[in-house]
Amino acid sequence: MGPVFRWRERESGEGLEFGVDWAFTDRWGGASQEPYDEFNLGAHVGDLPGAVETNRHRLAHALRLSATQLRFMDQVHGTDVLVADVLGRPAGMDPPTASCDGIVTDSDEVALVVLVADCTPVLLVDRVAGLAGAVHAGRKGMVGGVVPAAVERLRQMGAERLEAVVGPSICPRCYEVPAALRQEAAEVVPSAWSVSAQGTPAIDVAAGVVEQLSRADVPLRWLPGCSREDEGLYSHRRAGTTGRYAGVIRLLPKEGAA
Numbered sequence: 713m714g715p716v717f718r719w720r721e722r723e724s725g726e727g728l729e730f731g732v733d734w735a736f737t738d739r740w741g742g743a744s745q746e747p748y749d750e751f752n753l754g755a756h757v758g759d760l761p762g763a764v765e766t767n768r769h770r771l772a773h774a775l776r777l778s779a780t781q782l783r784f785m786d787q788v789h790g791t792d793v794l795v796a797d798v799l800g801r802p803a804g805m806d807p808p809t810a811s812c813d814g815i816v817t818d819s820d821e822v823a824l825v826v827l828v829a830d831c832t833p834v835l836l837v838d839r840v841a842g843l844a845g846a847v848h849a850g851r852k853g854m855v856g857g858v859v860p861a862a863v864e865r866l867r868q869m870g871a872e873r874l875e876a877v878v879g880p881s882i883c884p885r886c887y888e889v890p891a892a893l894r895q896e897a898a899e900v901v902p903s904a905w906s907v908s909a910q911g912t913p914a915i916d917v918a919a920g921v922v923e924q925l926s927r928a929d930v931p932l933r934w935l936p937g938c939s940r941e942d943e944g945l946y947s948h949r950r951a952g953t954t955g956r957y958a959g960v961i962r963l964l965p966k967e968g969a970a
Contacts, residue, residue, distance in 0.1 A: 714770050715751050716740040718880065718944070718957075719935055724964055729839040730820070731964030733775055736833065736879040736935065737957045738944050742767040744955060752946070752955025754827050755784075759955060775823050775962055782960075783822050786811040787848045791856040793865045796822055813853050814862035816845040818869060823962035829946040830939050832881040832918045833959035834859055836930070838871040844961045851893070854920045855900050863928045874930045879959045880937030880945060884916035885909040887940075887949070 720735035742751030743766040748759040753771065755764045765779075772779045783796040793814030815824050816836075824846035826833045831850035837843070847853075847862045866874060884906030894913040897920060898905035904920035907913070918934065925932050939945040939957075946955045 714741055714774050715767070717774075718937065719877075722964075725839075725966040727967055730842040730966055732837045732839060732844070732961065733823075733964055734835045734837065734877060734959075734961040736959050737771065739946055739955065739957055740944065742770065747951060747953050748955040751957070753825070753958045754829075754956030757955060758953065771825075771958070771960065772823070775960065777823055777962065781822050782825055783815060783817070784825050784827065785813065785815050785846075785848065787813050787827065789813065789848075789850050789852040791853060791858040791861050793845075793847075793858070793862045795865075796824060813848040813858045814845060814865070815847075816843065816862065816865055816869065817963070818843050820963040820965050823960050826959045827956040828879070828881060828939070828959070829948045829954055829956050830882040830887075832921050833879040834862070834921060834925075835877045835879070835959050835961045836862060836866060836874055837876075837961060837963070838866065838874050840873050841870045842963055842966075843869055843871045843874075844963050846959055846961055849917060849921050851889070851897065851915055851917055854904065854917050854924070855897050857900075857924070859921050859924045860928055863925070863930060876925050876930050876932040877959075878918060878921055878925070878932055878934045880935055880939060880942070881918050882940050882947065882949060883938035884914040884919070885941075886938060887914050887917070888912050889915050 725731035836845035901920035
């Protein structure tokens with residue numbers, strides 16, 4: 713059995729443009745047992761290592777890669793953006809890229825992975841320059857500017873035609889916060905100001921991320937879905953101890969490339 717993708721597009725390279733295979737996983741089709749059932753990709757949440765390793769191998773297989781070609785981050789709710797290494801590593805529970813919340817590459821030999829369970833996952837690609845990125849944007853990262861930092865890093869590497877997909881995350885109806893935190897977020901990104909289902913202060917992290925991408929002139933698609941309301945996604949707010957679903961992106965070679 714393989715992973716169930718909430719959303720996936722695979723477009724081969726054509727002419728002078730690179731292709732891209734990018735997706736967001738669901739929680740189904742994996743080897744993990746309760747409370748991580750089924751397709752948990754997080755190795756840091758208490759799940760059995762063997763189950764996570766199996767799930768990661770299944771994800772890699774679906775992407776036509778080996779597990780050694782998946783690149784994970786040690787996500788810390790910060791704003792650092794690093795370039796992924798492209799050297800082969802042992803399969804299984806190998807250490808992730810150093811602590812960061814954004815990862816970028818110009819290689820078609822690796823797939824970048826961002827893990828979430830309420831935070832907002834963002835995938836970026838420039839099909840002409842052959843660049844890709846994955847970003848983990850929680851409240852702190854959004855306020856700190858991790859998404860603009862990833863866009864800037866890619867542009868420093870030569871990106872001129874970036875596009876983005878923003879994956880499902882917790883909606884503001886379910887993300888109640890103290891009024892001071894809402895004000896802090898709104899001072900950085902006004903569209904993040906929101907109200908919860910109970911009429912209390914809330915933050916719309918995804919809307920804030922979308923505003924930041926729009927400010928940076930990055931065309932985007934924003935996929936629907938609330939992680940807390942949808943049992944098909946992992947949610948820390950809903951379940952506490954739970955797994956992680958993923959956004960994943962891989963560049964594909966240009967047409968006719970060896």
